[in-house]
Amino acid sequence: MEKLKKLFLLFKTTFLISITANSGYAIISVIRNDFVKKYKWFTEEEMTDYIALAQSTPGPVAVNISMITGYQSEGILGALATVFGVALPPLLVMIIVTYFYNVIIGNKYVEIFMRGMQFGVCAMLLDVIIGLFVNVTKKSAAYSVIIMILSFLYIRLLDYSIFYLVITLIITAVVKSLIIKRRSVKQ
Amino acid sequence: MSLLDILFAFMKIGVLAFGGAYAAIPIVEKEVVFVNGWMTYQEFGNLLTLDELTPGPILINSATFVGMKLKGIPGAICATIGCILPAMIISLILVLIYRKYKKLSIMESIMATLKCMSIALIASTFLRIFIDALFGGGSVSIGNIDLIALPLMIISYLIMRKKKTNPILIMLGCGLINLLVHLII
Numbered sequence: 323m324e325k326l327k328k329l330f331l332l333f334k335t336t337f338l339i340s341i342t343a344n345s346g347y348a349i350i351s352v353i354r355n356d357f358v359k360k361y362k363w364f365t366e367e368e369m370t371d372y373i374a375l376a377q378s379t380p381g382p383v384a385v386n387i388s389m390i391t392g393y394q395s396e397g398i399l400g401a402l403a404t405v406f407g408v409a410l411p412p413l414l415v416m417i418i419v420t421y422f423y424n425v426i427i428g429n430k431y432v433e434i435f436m437r438g439m440q441f442g443v444c445a446m447l448l449d450v451i452i453g454l455f456v457n458v459t460k461k462s463a464a465y466s467v468i469i470m471i472l473s474f475l476y477i478r479l480l481d482y483s484i485f486y487l488v489i490t491l492i493i494t495a496v497v498k499s500l501i502i503k504r505r506s507v508k509q
Numbered sequence: 510m511s512l513l514d515i516l517f518a519f520m521k522i523g524v525l526a527f528g529g530a531y532a533a534i535p536i537v538e539k540e541v542v543f544v545n546g547w548m549t550y551q552e553f554g555n556l557l558t559l560d561e562l563t564p565g566p567i568l569i570n571s572a573t574f575v576g577m578k579l580k581g582i583p584g585a586i587c588a589t590i591g592c593i594l595p596a597m598i599i600s601l602i603l604v605l606i607y608r609k610y611k612k613l614s615i616m617e618s619i620m621a622t623l624k625c626m627s628i629a630l631i632a633s634t635f636l637r638i639f640i641d642a643l644f645g646g647g648s649v650s651i652g653n654i655d656l657i658a659l660p661l662m663i664i665s666y667l668i669m670r671k672k673k674t675n676p677i678l679i680m681l682g683c684g685l686i687n688l689l690v691h692l693i694i
Contacts, residue, residue: 342677345638346530346566347631351669351676359673371611374623375603377630380527381596382566389600405597412565413589416573417582419563423555426562431688436562438687440642441658442680445665447635451628458624466625473629477528484528484630491622499618 328396329403331361336388336407341415343443344436346384349408351446353391354453363395370457378488384408465498510547512580512587518545519572519591524599526592528630530560530567537571547579568592657690 339352350373357363364372372394376386385408392404419426426432458466469491476487522540526533534557541547548556556574560567569589576588610616640649642662647653665679 338677340565342564342680344561344564344567345634347634348676348680350631355673355676370624370627371607371620374620374627375607376600377528377627378623379596379600379603380525381523381593381599382526382530382533382568384566385569385593385596386600389597390604393601393604401597401601405593408566409569409589409593412563412569413573413585415563415565416559416570417577417585419559420574420577423559432562434691435684435688437642437645437655438661438684439680440638440683441661441687442665442676442683444635444639444642444662445669445679445683446676447631447638448662448666449669451631451635454624454628454631458621458628461621466621469622469625470629470632473626474632477629477633478636483525484532487626488527488623491626492619495619495622496615498622499615502618503614 325396325399329399331356332392332395332400333403333407336392336404337411340384340408341411342439343446344439345443345447346382346387347450348443348446349384349387350450353387354450357391357395364391366453366457368394370454373454377484380485382408469494510545510579512583514545515576515579515584516587516591519576519588520595522568522572523592523595526568530634533568534560534571537568537575541575547575552578657687661686 335352335356336349339349343349343352350369354366354369358366358369369391372390373387376383376390379386385405388404388408389401392400392402394400396403458470473487473491476482477484518540522533522536525536538553542550542553556571559574560570563570569592572588572592573585576584576586578584580587607616607620611620639662643655643658644650644653645655645658661683665683668674668679669676
């Protein structure tokens, strides 16, 4: 019973955010609000790990984050609950929208309402970015900021896939950790 | 073209689409417009407008729209499953690796570095949405600035910081206020 309730909560949370927010990253804000602060299923520290994992995986980021948090909370069933939650609303909404295409596309009020929601999404993303930034720069701040700036420049200026960035960063991290190990052995 | 073709085309997109929605759009465009010729440029442009207007991850929206156009509801379902299946499998493998090795110092170092990339990716999306919202979707010029955008963003941010209000409510509130303001003025 307890398990069913948890599965339903996982489904409900991801469903509600997916049916309202336009950006996949908005889901981070809700996951932090519900799973970390309200239910305390995992810590903020763990959440940042999950986000990093989700972004190192191809596919819709919202699906990846939901899937990972669902799996970590309640195993395979939890993962299925969150993935259904996140994938169902766009599927249903788009099916309806394609039927009423002309009514919705030309509608000024729908557009103004959606545009207003964008402001909220901006605030949510800013909150997420600041939260993550504080968390990441707690340890080795200089290194983190340099990696952040270089990654940002790569994303904005170069037209290559993020895949190469992920690989490069993993190699950088391994080299860094080996150097630190060697240094501590010498001392 | 059969349902399986749709499934496989979107599985390919699902594997290739790294780094969030905006990185995914050119990949969808290539697969749908050029490789398979399922849509014209005009139709793809309409799809982008719909993506902006409808909730949910952009990749799933696009998949549903294309699938719907080609084969109706079964097509939409196949396209959606196609684009999330590879993501699910790969995330699952990554989570299992992470769980097994998360105590290792090399793994800690990798996660710390990837977290920095994750901030950069979100910041990049934020910048795009922020500019779009601030200038009302038009070109970047002083005349195009949406006067209500910045105040609403700041107020939403402050409410989010100070109180544990559900982010969904804040978003819907922003939509409603924007609608009211435009109706009154």
